[in-house]
Amino acid sequence: MALKDTRIQVFLEELAGSSATPGGGSASALAGAMGAGLVGMVCRLTIGKKRFTNVEDELRRVLEEAEALRQQLSDLADADIQAFDQVMAAYRLPKETQEDQAARQAAIQRALQAATRVPLETASACAGVLKLAAQVIGKINPNALSDAGAAALLADAGLKGAQLNVAINLADIHDPIFVEETQEALRGVLSATDQEKERVFAYVLEQV
């Protein structure tokens, strides 16, 4: 069953269970999806209110982006399970003959690369959520300030959790070009995100 159709309690039990999936990759994507949902909510709690007509157009655009990121991150939570299960399946391939071993190694490498692209996308989408939270923090209905702050914190946790998953997969990938390109892409995604999160968090604490 797709994760999105799973009841929260059941998902939490599966997360705690002794199977490696769902694991930290899916939980990180869902943290980002919750962050995106909260960005959407703070936009909706502001749009249509007289005091905020000057930012309404901007918040409508942010809302649309946040909703797209929420959907993407919810899908990535599922994709992470599938990608990791493929890696496990590749490790279980036969390794009797030399041919077996070569085929198994190639399958493992292919599966690992696919399983690395998922958290890289998760990191990128979470960075997008964090950027939206930072963009709207000074413009929204102040009643929703702590929600925007929580959005930034959740997106940041999702981003860093995804970063750990990228790193742990890269350690087993042999193709130096793939490793280098992935590390460079990750550096680009991470750039300035720490400062953005700290800025949003400090802003909310100052305002209340």
Next chain:
Amino acid sequence: MALKDTRIQVFLEELAGSSATPGGGSASALAGAMGAGLVGMVCRLTIGKKRFTNVEDELRRVLEEAEALRQQLSDLADADIQAFDQVMAAYRLPKETQEDQAARQAAIQRALQAATRVPLETASACAGVLKLAAQVIGKINPNALSDAGAAALLADAGLKGAQLNVAINLADIHDPIFVEETQEALRGVLSATDQEKERVFAYVLEQV
């Protein structure tokens, strides 16, 4: 319907919706619950493996604590909705006469105090999850390292999101003793958590 019986997709839609609940408080508690679930998983992926018999008893105790915290945080996600809805209901009480106004103010203050205790408990439970992740990080099956790292990141995000909710409620609470006691309790909960999170995150990145 209780949050735990809600499907993930539906919860994310409700989070993004224009109602203030579920909001950042529930999302923070669920981030902590996911962190607790991951601590449980990394314990289960280690217990019973020959290489780790020397830490098995300790990990069994951690697993038990993590499961209790997971349940508590899942309940707190629901409690946050109920407590915030009570605050909203108090604000909607009649304010025609002076008596009305006094009764309304008293109800608002009571509801705000209750709504502040929930994120304070969430913060405390998240700090507990973070502590467990920090305790086990050097002892677990290395295959689960990134999951333990994600657990610490999620618990930290839940902790700080809860902190923002405590702060935003305290701003409207008039009883100076309640405010002071809550701030002191929060300081106690937050103490050393930043260093713990950084230590776990850095450890995982170093090991992979």
